[in-house]
Amino acid sequence: MKKLSARRRHPLAALVVLLLALAATGGLYAAFAPAEKAQADTSAQSLAIEEGKKLFAVGCSSCHGLDGQGSSDGPSLVGVGSAAVDFQVGTGRMPAQQSGAQVPSKKVVYSQAQIDQLAAYVASLGPGPVAPTKEQYTSTDPNDVAKGGELFRTNCAQCHNFAGKGGALTKGKYAPTLENTSPKHIYEAMQTGPQNMPSFPDTTMPEEQKKQIVAFVSHTNDEPSPGGLSLGSLGPVTEGLFGWIFALGALIVTAIWVAAHTTKAKKS
């Protein structure tokens, strides 16, 4: 130590310290700095969260609170995950127009990029279901439709009807029709259980089964009705209406026509 201490006023001492400091900084940087790609991602992610936070403050915070902690007008969004945001905003349910029995789906107000930013922000509040990738909800196995049908009838048909046409719940609430719902949103709805729907997390309904249900719903939406007009696929109520109005109605008109064409003593 004494030797070192004796040379501390050496004219080259400052240079040596500088070199050592530079080497240490460079070495530490090389050791701890993340890979260049990951580095770029992080900044994009934090950028998305930043942007999402701004969008959130404008469009969502009046009900859900400035930090998504919730208020008397809207639930806390901590832990709902990006899948919930993608579903609610992507189907136009959020931002809600007014409170009521149920928030209906309507015209989507955000672009998909903005929705992703909002999702990133909300996801950053706490861990939750992650929006699925295309592979997760796109089925390739043709047998999935039949399997999905069985799962659908067990888990979904009691509210959404056998063909996904929707149904009534209590006090003005309802299970909406799935006719125009995209596969991704169906998947997310099962993950997150929006509004009155129960959620089907991967622990109770594995990814594979969700994919099969999505395959069944997509197939049902696209399949032409083999027996003619489906009358809304709403069961015997619409069939009864059709039978009374069109079938019996046509028969009564026919009867009137037949009775009117007869020989009469006097034409009326």
Next chain:
Amino acid sequence: MSTANSATSGASKPASTRAKPANKFEAAADWTDGRLGIYTLAKSNLRKIFPDHWSFMLGEICLYTFIIIILTGVYLTLFFKPSMAETVYHGTYAPLNGIRMSEAYASTMDISFEVRGGLLIRQIHHWAAIVFVAAMLVHMMRVFFTGAFRKPREINWLFGAGLLFLGMFDGFMGYSLPDDLLSGTGIRFMEGAILAVPLVGTYLQFFLYGGQFPGTDIVPRFFTIHVLLIPGIMLGLLVAHLILVFYHKHTQFAGPGRTEKNVVGMPLMPVYMAKAGGFFFLVFGVIAAASAIATVNPIWAYGPYRPDQVSTDAQPDWYMGFSEGLIRVMPGWEIRAWGHTLNLGVFIPLMVFPLVLMAIWVYPFIEAWVTGDKREHHIADRPRNAPVRTGFGAAWISLYVLLLIGGGNDLLATHLHLSINSITYFVRVGFFVVPVLTFFITKRWCLGLQRRDKDKVLHGRESGVIKRLPHGEFVEIHEQLPQDKLYKLTAHEQPQPLELPAEVDENGVARKAGPIAKTRAKLSEAFYGEGGQIAKPTAEEHHEITSGHGHH
């Protein structure tokens, strides 16, 4: 145009003196007559007269749809397997590939997708059934509102009621057979209803289902009842119904030359036979067209029945809809005592279900009792001329429709954006209020129409021509109705209310009227008393007004 003389010559001649048959048709007819006596039958029936009115053809719609149902049903039995044995589907309908199901469901899938014309025949069968019961109800209402159930037709009214009741249940069994998710739910519903019967419910359920629900017996049993037992009884009732129509002859509306003792219309042979025969094909055509246009009971979409699955929109076919409504609007009351549960929430609807139908079926007998009328009636009433009856019929229809609304409360809620609870509360209150309101509104309406008729008879038709009198007054010219119209508006009879016998008879003996006689007199007053009908114009009134000069 009235009942006619024989068109078949030679029927009365003894066979030995008859000339040689002119051609082989006559020879064939002679041959048949010698064995079946068709000439006598033909003589008395071929010139049977049928009055012409479109509403008299409603019964024909029922008859023809029934025939269509039998014809298509026979075709379906050739391919249907009434078995609940389990099988795995490997047919042409890919979305059910590899799914477990019963033989009954699998064979119905095969009928729908593999048998030639199977789906169309199935849909004709089902649409015809829907229309059959609907036509029976409309036919019944026609008979009701025109008073065609009065003597001598009361028994035929009951035959018709029996046909409607059996038709409803045969329909229920029919759509239960394919063992799809919806039909299984219906059978489950029935199980619940049977179980709600106090004391014997459980035993009845075990007896009918051959054990616990669903078991393996119910589809084969329903099949036998659906294709054999009920149609057999219905066929018998139908023949009896038609024989009585022939025997009583058809009712007709009032008109010049039409009396209680004749029938004015077309003879069965050839005019009515051609018309009725043609109408059969028209009915078949309309039903076939409906079946080609719209699907009914898409069992492939429902999927096979599994007791752990259910779909919303699980309603019965429309004719059972009012029972569904009763169940849906009934509060879920229960009484628990001595270790047993009395399920009033299901048991009360189960009891009210037959009462709803009985209410309309017993009405003819109540009316006969109230009026004390023992005469025969062959002239049909115009509904307005029997305001109490019309009011009662309308009230019954309103109750029926209300219960249908209750049965479809979920679809009403989703499609009209209403709360299902509000609809249910509305039906609960409406069950007691709406029929009463409907009765009074309809009765007032009828009275209003009677006044209008009276006005028309006395003052003529408004011609729409406005005349200005010399002193400046404007008047509308009224045109006198032609004689036949006047007749139609005044032909109905107006019964007088029954009067209680004098409290003291001519010998000074006090005769007290019993409570039944008093009730009867009160009801009679309500039917035909001051508020029950508007006195129709008399000939003198009409003469007095029309004999004068001027427009009025």
